[in-house]
Amino acid sequence: MDHLLHLVHVKILAADLLSVTIQHTSPPAFLRCGRTVARVELVGIVVSRDRREKFLSFVIDDGTGCVPCILWLNHQYLNASTSSGPSEFDPTAEMALKMSEEVRLGTLLRVRGKIATYRGAIQITVRDVVVEKDPNSEVLHWLQCVRLAKECYDLPPPSAQGGT
Amino acid sequence: MPQNSVCLFDFPFQIQCQSMSGSLYAEAVILPYVLKFIGHGEFLEDAEGFIMSHSTLVGNSGASMAKSCNIPCSLSFGSTNLCGTLVSTGSSGSEGTVLKETRILLEFKAGSFMKYQLPRINGSYILQCSSGGFTCTMGSCGCVRGGKVSIDSQDRLWSFAITIDGNVNIKGSTGDQSIGELHSFGDGGSTSVKMDGLFSRNVIHDELRLVQPWNDFYRNSYFHLDFSCEAISKKMEEYNTVCHVLNGLCAPSSEVLSVSSCVDIMMPKDASVSANFKTKEVVHGDLLVSVQGKVENIHSLVCKWERCVPGNEKYSLCIHIADNNHAVYIRGYSNKHSTVGIGPGATVTFHRVRLKQHGLLLTSETYIEVATVLVLVLNKPTNHGETPNVRVQLAGFILDDGSSLCCGWADDARAELLLRLQEIAHLDASFNLKLSKGGNSTNLQYTIGCCLEKMLKKHTSVTVKNCGIPPDFSCRDLDASSVSDKVLNRLEDKLLKFIVLNACWKGSLNVITSALDPDDINGFNVELPVPIQNMRMLWIEEVFPVDPLEEARRLCDILENS
Numbered sequence: 045m046d047h048l049l050h051l052v053h054v055k056i057l058a059a060d061l062l063s064v065t066i067q068h069t070s071p072p073a074f075l076r077c078g079r080t081v082a083r084v085e086l087v088g089i090v091v092s093r094d095r096r097e098k099f100l101s102f103v104i105d106d107g108t109g110c111v112p113c114i115l116w117l118n119h120q121y122l123n124a125s126t127s128s129g130p131s132e133f134d135p136t137a138e139m140a141l142k143m144s145e146e147v148r149l150g151t152l153l154r155v156r157g158k159i160a161t162y163r164g165a166i167q168i169t170v171r172d173v174v175v176e177k178d179p180n181s182e183v184l185h186w187l188q189c190v191r192l193a194k195e196c197y198d199l200p201p202p203s204a205q206g207g208t
Numbered sequence: 209m210p211q212n213s214v215c216l217f218d219f220p221f222q223i224q225c226q227s228m229s230g231s232l233y234a235e236a237v238i239l240p241y242v243l244k245f246i247g248h249g250e251f252l253e254d255a256e257g258f259i260m261s262h263s264t265l266v267g268n269s270g271a272s273m274a275k276s277c278n279i280p281c282s283l284s285f286g287s288t289n290l291c292g293t294l295v296s297t298g299s300s301g302s303e304g305t306v307l308k309e310t311r312i313l314l315e316f317k318a319g320s321f322m323k324y325q326l327p328r329i330n331g332s333y334i335l336q337c338s339s340g341g342f343t344c345t346m347g348s349c350g351c352v353r354g355g356k357v358s359i360d361s362q363d364r365l366w367s368f369a370i371t372i373d374g375n376v377n378i379k380g381s382t383g384d385q386s387i388g389e390l391h392s393f394g395d396g397g398s399t400s401v402k403m404d405g406l407f408s409r410n411v412i413h414d415e416l417r418l419v420q421p422w423n424d425f426y427r428n429s430y431f432h433l434d435f436s437c438e439a440i441s442k443k444m445e446e447y448n449t450v451c452h453v454l455n456g457l458c459a460p461s462s463e464v465l466s467v468s469s470c471v472d473i474m475m476p477k478d479a480s481v482s483a484n485f486k487t488k489e490v491v492h493g494d495l496l497v498s499v500q501g502k503v504e505n506i507h508s509l510v511c512k513w514e515r516c517v518p519g520n521e522k523y524s525l526c527i528h529i530a531d532n533n534h535a536v537y538i539r540g541y542s543n544k545h546s547t548v549g550i551g552p553g554a555t556v557t558f559h560r561v562r563l564k565q566h567g568l569l570l571t572s573e574t575y576i577e578v579a580t581v582l583v584l585v586l587n588k589p590t591n592h593g594e595t596p597n598v599r600v601q602l603a604g605f606i607l608d609d610g611s612s613l614c615c616g617w618a619d620d621a622r623a624e625l626l627l628r629l630q631e632i633a634h635l636d637a638s639f640n641l642k643l644s645k646g647g648n649s650t651n652l653q654y655t656i657g658c659c660l661e662k663m664l665k666k667h668t669s670v671t672v673k674n675c676g677i678p679p680d681f682s683c684r685d686l687d688a689s690s691v692s693d694k695v696l697n698r699l700e701d702k703l704l705k706f707i708v709l710n711a712c713w714k715g716s717l718n719v720i721t722s723a724l725d726p727d728d729i730n731g732f733n734v735e736l737p738v739p740i741q742n743m744r745m746l747w748i749e750e751v752f753p754v755d756p757l758e759e760a761r762r763l764c765d766i767l768e769n770s
Contacts, residue, residue, distance in 0.1 A: 052610055134705065135709060136705075143713070172713035174713075187767065
């Protein structure tokens with residue numbers, strides 16, 4: 045496994061993300077140009093939003109594709125089953141709820157999270173969302189995706205480089 | 209320019225300074241010697257605060273540095289003459305310890321420029337240690353924090369020259385004719401030296417020299433460190449060791465590359481071209497070079513960003529330089545006053561520019577996102593002003609720039625920015641109720657720093673450690689503790705967790721970093737898990753927000769020309 049890209053949030057466009065190769069291992073792995081990626085960062089507009097009791101699902105459109113995202117809001121239920129103590133003293137649930145309120149239709153968002161699959165389709169399990177007020181952020185993200193792809197992501201894995 | 213001598217990060221260093229804002233930086237190397245004075249007197253009391261230290265040479269000189277040094281000498285200042293001894297000292301302060309190179313950053317704060325406008329590259333200086341103390345050494349010196357010494361108008365920095373029986377002795381290896389001739393010393397004979405006014409070994413006609421010639425430097429030095437011929441003859445071996453060390457500072461400068469040479473290294477057609485430079489250094493951007501070219505254009509964009517570091521204006525800079533065959537760009541962030549003298553048509557030599565695979569960068573590194581907070585040490589501030597609310601003694605971060613992770617360390621204002629302490633703490637009403645007096649101000653919003661201040665009034669110092677493995681972590685991995693006898697209550701624990709999560713779940717920032725020696729943070733007894741120990745360790749020097757438009761323009765230029 046290529047641990048370098050596996051740990052970072054790869055800056056990626058929707059079309060690129062939706063075309064990663066899914067390795068049906070347990071847990072599933074995702075390959076982009078032969079390199080394992082696990083975490084991604086996308087910037088796009090919210091075009092769909094569905095709020096449920098335990099999660100918020102929404103779709104991000106960055107102009108190259110639409111990526112489904114899911115933001116879990118069930119931390120209080122998870123914490124109740126652990127020994128970490130009452131959930132009201134863990135800010136995670138509260139902060140996730142606040143993030144969900146920032147996901148509104150038409151908003152430009154920066155989404156970071158892990159790649160996952162649901163019913164065979166790629167989706168992002170969201171770690172955090174940041175509202176981008178400056179529209180140039182989207183263009184900057186595109187340029188960062190291109191540059192990082194050229195300088196880092198498209199390079200062959202270290203094993204193929206002879207270990208250098 | 210030798211890598212182990214005084215040199216400047218920001219270039220060129222100005223002679224005439226007008227209204228300056230922000231700091232200028234110079235890289236220096238600490239000499240591993242201490243002057244011990246005998247006798248008494250008012251001046252002696254000040255003299256005990258002096259530290260003269262020196263770095264060792266890399267490579268073969270290591271064995272020689274294991275020998276202790278104890279040479280009688282005198283330090284003359286005007287009509288005052290102090291007799292003393294030059295003693296070698298290791299990083300632990302003990303004599304005879306094998307020395308290791310100690311590189312520091314000198315920050316010349318705004319207001320101090322007129323006083324220190326002529327620090328000389330390759331020059332030697334004495335800095336008065338603010339903490340005083342006769343036995344103060346590099347490792348324990350309080351004026352060096354995080355490898356940086358800040359110099360303001362109150363600090364005293366004196367140049368010194370080495371003399372033998374009152375005659376100036378130029379340090380410089382034989383054959384380095386641009387600096388001067390060093391006559392070998394033997395049999396107690398005196399030396400006479402020739403001084404050459406040229407700074408660079410490469411004579412460039414019509415070169416604008418912004419520094420004084422060596423002979424002027426030595427003539428105008430505040431101090432002369434004098435060795436007597438008789439003393440040297442009795443301590444010849446030790447004296448030669450000192451000279452060897454000092455000469456190492458004036459080792460022939462690294463080759464000044466042409467623009468075409470840089471291009472060949474960045475894009476080698478022939479494997480042998482890059483054989484002189486480690487490929488890995490270029491790939492990781494670890495290669496610092498000197499490059500000379502003719503300036504064709506220079507972009508300096510006014511910074512419209514909100515100032516994160518008051519008084520410091522950083523500009524995105526792009527300088528086009530060329531020779532007869534190729535052109536390259538040098539990019540980075542710099543203080544706007546650093547580019548005086550650089551314009552189209554000028555032939556300029558840039559030192560300590562970072563050579564990467566796809567370009568040249570002013571010595572700075574940028575990392576973008578806080579992935580995780582590793583360690584947080586918070587103290588109650590000792591001053592009683594309105595700001596800061598909190599003193600962040602040390603904070604460790606895992607930074608993610610989309611290509612790799614690294615470990616960044618910061619304190620004070622930089623850490624506060626990364627931790628977003630200036631933001632409003634969006635915690636629930638119960639938390640605000642607890643903070644506010646009278647219980648009737650649920651609508652009050654406090655900054656995170658303000659909330660911490662209230663907590664630290666009770667606990668004085670708090671440490672938060674992240675026991676998780678980056679980049680993923682949860683609040684369960686955070687372990688918060690107080691140095692006082694009091695236990696953190698649930699709300700205080702919640703606040704600390706909120707701070708960590710908030711720092712990680714926010715937008716991007718730009719940081720400027722410098723290399724960090726892990727030993728520098730061991731004073732905080734930080735135990736890092738193995739995956740983090742293997743990460744690149746950086747000290748965060750500056751933090752400022754990302755300007756998407758300017759960043760996009762810069763990236764566009766890079767992509768167009770790559």
